[in-house]
Amino acid sequence: MAVKAEASKETEAAEPTPDAVVSLVGISKSFGGAAALSSVDFSLRPGEVHALIGMNGAGKSTLVSVLSGAHMPDTGSVVVDGVAHPGLTPRHARDLGIATVPQRRDLVQELTVAENLLLGSLPTSGGLVSWRRIRREAKSALAVIGVNIDVDARTADLSAAEQTMVEIAREIRRGGRVLILDEPTAALGGAAAEEVRLLVKRLRGQGKSVVYISHHLEEILDLADRITVLRDGTLQLVVANEDLEIPQLVYAMVGDHVVSDRPEQERTPGETRLELRNVSVGHRLAGLDLNVAAGEVVAVLGPAGDAQSLLFPILSGRLRPDTGELTVGGTPVRLGNVRSALASGLRCVTGNRLSYGLVGGLSVDENLLLSRDRFDRRIVVRWKDLRRRALALREKFGVVTLNPNPPVAALSGGNQQKVLLAKWLEGSPEVCFLEEPTNGVDISAKADIHRMVDDFAAAGMGVLLASSDVHEVLRLADRIIVVSAGRVVGHRDVATVTRDELVALTVGESTHD
Amino acid sequence: MTDLKTPAPIRTSGNAPLLSKLSGLRFGNHIGLIVVLAAVLVVTSIGSEAFLTANNIINVLRQVSVIAVIAAGLTLIMTAGDIDFSMASNTAVTTAVLAQLISSGVPAGTAIGIAIAIATAIGLVNGLVVVLTGAASFVVTLATATLLDGLALLVIDGMSVSSGDSLSAYGSGELLGIPYLLITAGFVCIAVGVTMKFTVFGRNAFAIGGNPDVARLSGIAVSRNKLFLFSLNGLLAGLAGVMLLSRLGAASPGNAGLSLELTAVAAVVIGGTALAGGRGTIVGTALGVILLGVVANALNLLGVSSYYQAMSVGAVLLIAAVANQLRKRSAR
Numbered sequence: 151m152a153v154k155a156e157a158s159k160e161t162e163a164a165e166p167t168p169d170a171v172v173s174l175v176g177i178s179k180s181f182g183g184a185a186a187l188s189s190v191d192f193s194l195r196p197g198e199v200h201a202l203i204g205m206n207g208a209g210k211s212t213l214v215s216v217l218s219g220a221h222m223p224d225t226g227s228v229v230v231d232g233v234a235h236p237g238l239t240p241r242h243a244r245d246l247g248i249a250t251v252p253q254r255r256d257l258v259q260e261l262t263v264a265e266n267l268l269l270g271s272l273p274t275s276g277g278l279v280s281w282r283r284i285r286r287e288a289k290s291a292l293a294v295i296g297v298n299i300d301v302d303a304r305t306a307d308l309s310a311a312e313q314t315m316v317e318i319a320r321e322i323r324r325g326g327r328v329l330i331l332d333e334p335t336a337a338l339g340g341a342a343a344e345e346v347r348l349l350v351k352r353l354r355g356q357g358k359s360v361v362y363i364s365h366h367l368e369e370i371l372d373l374a375d376r377i378t379v380l381r382d383g384t385l386q387l388v389v390a391n392e393d394l395e396i397p398q399l400v401y402a403m404v405g406d407h408v409v410s411d412r413p414e415q416e417r418t419p420g421e422t423r424l425e426l427r428n429v430s431v432g433h434r435l436a437g438l439d440l441n442v443a444a445g446e447v448v449a450v451l452g453p454a455g456d457a458q459s460l461l462f463p464i465l466s467g468r469l470r471p472d473t474g475e476l477t478v479g480g481t482p483v484r485l486g487n488v489r490s491a492l493a494s495g496l497r498c499v500t501g502n503r504l505s506y507g508l509v510g511g512l513s514v515d516e517n518l519l520l521s522r523d524r525f526d527r528r529i530v531v532r533w534k535d536l537r538r539r540a541l542a543l544r545e546k547f548g549v550v551t552l553n554p555n556p557p558v559a560a561l562s563g564g565n566q567q568k569v570l571l572a573k574w575l576e577g578s579p580e581v582c583f584l585e586e587p588t589n590g591v592d593i594s595a596k597a598d599i600h601r602m603v604d605d606f607a608a609a610g611m612g613v614l615l616a617s618s619d620v621h622e623v624l625r626l627a628d629r630i631i632v633v634s635a636g637r638v639v640g641h642r643d644v645a646t647v648t649r650d651e652l653v654a655l656t657v658g659e660s661t662h663d
Numbered sequence: 664m665t666d667l668k669t670p671a672p673i674r675t676s677g678n679a680p681l682l683s684k685l686s687g688l689r690f691g692n693h694i695g696l697i698v699v700l701a702a703v704l705v706v707t708s709i710g711s712e713a714f715l716t717a718n719n720i721i722n723v724l725r726q727v728s729v730i731a732v733i734a735a736g737l738t739l740i741m742t743a744g745d746i747d748f749s750m751a752s753n754t755a756v757t758t759a760v761l762a763q764l765i766s767s768g769v770p771a772g773t774a775i776g777i778a779i780a781i782a783t784a785i786g787l788v789n790g791l792v793v794v795l796t797g798a799a800s801f802v803v804t805l806a807t808a809t810l811l812d813g814l815a816l817l818v819i820d821g822m823s824v825s826s827g828d829s830l831s832a833y834g835s836g837e838l839l840g841i842p843y844l845l846i847t848a849g850f851v852c853i854a855v856g857v858t859m860k861f862t863v864f865g866r867n868a869f870a871i872g873g874n875p876d877v878a879r880l881s882g883i884a885v886s887r888n889k890l891f892l893f894s895l896n897g898l899l900a901g902l903a904g905v906m907l908l909s910r911l912g913a914a915s916p917g918n919a920g921l922s923l924e925l926t927a928v929a930a931v932v933i934g935g936t937a938l939a940g941g942r943g944t945i946v947g948t949a950l951g952v953i954l955l956g957v958v959a960n961a962l963n964l965l966g967v968s969s970y971y972q973a974m975s976v977g978a979v980l981l982i983a984a985v986a987n988q989l990r991k992r993s994a995r
Contacts, residue, residue, distance in 0.1 A: 466880055468876075468880070488879050488880060489882075489884075492880075492882050498880075500880075504874075505874075505876065505877075506876050506877060506880060507877060507880075508874075508877060509869070509870050509873035509874045509877050509878070509941070510873065510874070511869075511873045511941045511942060512869060512870060512873055512941075516866065516869075516870075520870060520877075520881045521881040521882050523863060524863070524867075524881060524882040524883055525882055528863050529862060529863055529864075530861060530862055530863070531860070531861050531862060531863060531865075531866055533861075573881075
């Protein structure tokens with residue numbers, strides 16, 4: 151098929167792939183003079199899962215925004231079924247079957263699954279909403295993609311994985327044949343992520359094309375037919391899965407080999423710094439015991455949303471457990487009280503940065519010293535002094551910003567995470583709790599953060615880690631407590647455990663229905 | 664400048680030129696408001712010779728002084744993510760109580776002290792209800808506003824109660840040609856502005872309004888801060904009551920109350936303070952107050968029917984809301 155004349159200027163150099171459903175040809179896009187993409191090509195075949203990877207700021211989001219019509223490219227063209235579409239709008243892209251499932255769930259939480267699936271086209275009879283038809287059509291929309299979820303459930307009661315599946319079902323029902331999935335398994339545990347991956351494989355079997363954005367290399371190797379790597383807005387590598395080698399992929403992403411191995415020297419744990427005894431929360435957590443000593447990293451690993459996700463609310467004082475005791479540095483701490491938790495010296499770093507960690511609208515500097523200045527009972531703000539102290543923290547924790555002092559919400563995930571760690575660990579507490587410390591950050595920031603945790607442990611800090619990422623746990627922890635369905639299912643020493651054994655423990659039969 | 668642009672970097676040089684010192688006040692963020700204000704000034708001064716006279720300008724500023732004090736308190740509490748609809752009703756109660764005390768022979772100084780103490784206590788009660796029950800401040804203070812409006816009528820028994828001459832020295836007096844009322848309002852605005860920018864209490868308001876969960880987890884005593892904010896707003900409402908009674912010389916039905924409050928809220932919103940909290944500037948509020956005062960005065964001088972004058976607050980608010988939204992959209 152011929153490319154329409156309007157786009158010919160830019161398409162002379164590179165032709166769209168002939169058998170592609172969608173091609174992006176020579177796409178360039180700048181924002182205020184900074185090039186986000188420079189002449190990037192991308193193509194998607196029918197029934198293909200095409201992974202798009204790169205570090206934060208590599209241009210992945212911009213590229214899929216161009217594909218979905220949200221951004222107009224400066225040069226280059228979007229070719230769908232061999233026809234160039236200059237001036238593609240989001241609505242037009244959707245009409246062409248290009249659908250986006252954003253990382254942030256886009257469902258109305260108070261409505262039922264069925265209503266969300268049919269939102270915007272609720273079937274009516276005689277002018278009134280027909281609930282019978284809504285339920286029937288919703289059921290068939292889920293059945294088409296082989297998902298079994300109660301259509302009458304309130305959407306807010308679904309797990310994150312189920313919400314993603316409902317979103318995918320909605321897009322397929324609306325005629326989506328090119329699906330852009332933006333980190334669909336971010337913050338999902340082993341079993342839940344696997345369910346989403348199985349769904350993606352089924353979609354491929356049905357001839358749908360998928361653009362798959364992910365930070366998890368293992369997952370990409372499992373899933374993708376082809377992989378495109380972006381770095382700094384340029385195309386680095388397009389490779390078929392079978393030809394791929396991980397070092398080559400990592401090199402394409404970071405331009406340098408990232409060392410993320412465990413430090414050589416053995417850690418020698420000192421005296422106990424934190425102890426939890428018999429902590430229970432309804433049926434979500436049954437009698438958890440654990441202790442953390444100085445200079446060791448103890449990980450609680452479980453499927454996303456399982457017992458380990460209750461540790462932040464409990465330890466920070468937001469949630470009072472039904473039973474249990476907490477001792478920090480030998481002193482009992484009143485549970486369910488934020489001030490007592492802070493006074494104990496335990497520092498809790500949330501995995502949910504912008505909800506429980508940082509005030510998005512405040513500047514980086516103010517966020518860095520938000521808690522320190524309150525602990526010190528300061529009364530007056532001296533901005534010069536604040537800036538000087540913040541600068542020291544930025545340097546120590548490797549926070550990099552383009553503008554002098556932007557609102558923290560404007561930073562990349564990796565930099566936000568470093569601000570968060572700096573805010574809580576600046577005073578070198580004796581013991582800290584880290585929840586999913588590398589959630590949604592790029593590979594190099596992840597390596598930085600891992601090195602930081604190593605250094606803190608080496609300096610004698612006791613670190614409790616909650617994670618659903620097996621690799622991270624193996625990278626960081628000395629001891630691993632595996633939880634599943636609210637119970638401890640195993641204690642392992644990192645020296646004697648394998649990755650497969652840990653994954654098998656978390657994906658125990660009782661974890662998911 | 665756009666909303667998404669980063670705030671101006673903190674200046675390190677102590678002897679920066681005047682222009683950049685002024686830009687530290689971020690007038691740039693209010694450029695739209697300044698342009699509109701300038702346009703109103705130009706158009707009106709063409710239509711009316713009386714407009715751009717020192718007398719008239721001083722008069723306008725004297726009239727908006729009471730609203731400015733209420734709006735200053737509102738700016739602080741709205742930045743912290745709450746709202747106090749009862750301030751102007753509290754002001755009405757203050758004028759009523761103060762006038763009754765003075766007319767029954769209590770010395771002015773004592774009477775002012777009692778009236779302001781009552782106003783502060785009313786603010787504290789608002790805060791206690793909001794903090795202890797967790798009810799939305801929008802609903803709680805709307806309820807207390809109507810209660811207080813009624814209470815004010817009750818205190819003066821629906822009549823006009825004169826405060827005699829005891830307060831007129833303050834209400835109509837001047838220092839170097841500047842009315843005391845305006846000096847008071849300017850002092851309050853500067854104090855609130857300095858509090859918001861240079862005290863931890865003020866920055867706490869931004870943090871609480873931006874994300875109350877993070878504020879609490881960061882060691883900010885959120886409840887205590889809120890109680891203090893509501894009490895402070897009660898105090899400012901009381902001060903506004905003293906100013907209002909000094910200007911009018913008598914407490915009458917309908918002096919203050921909810922309709923005055925809505926004008927103050929409008930001025931704050933016009934000034935760019937976010938209803939959702941986390942963002943607010945006293946400079947914007949002051950400009951919003953002045954704009955509303957100038958528009959009312961302009962319509963008056965241009966001989967526009969008083970019915971239209973009553974509509975002007977709504978019209979300005981609507982235009983400001985739409986303009987803010989358009990600006991946000993173009994920033995994306």
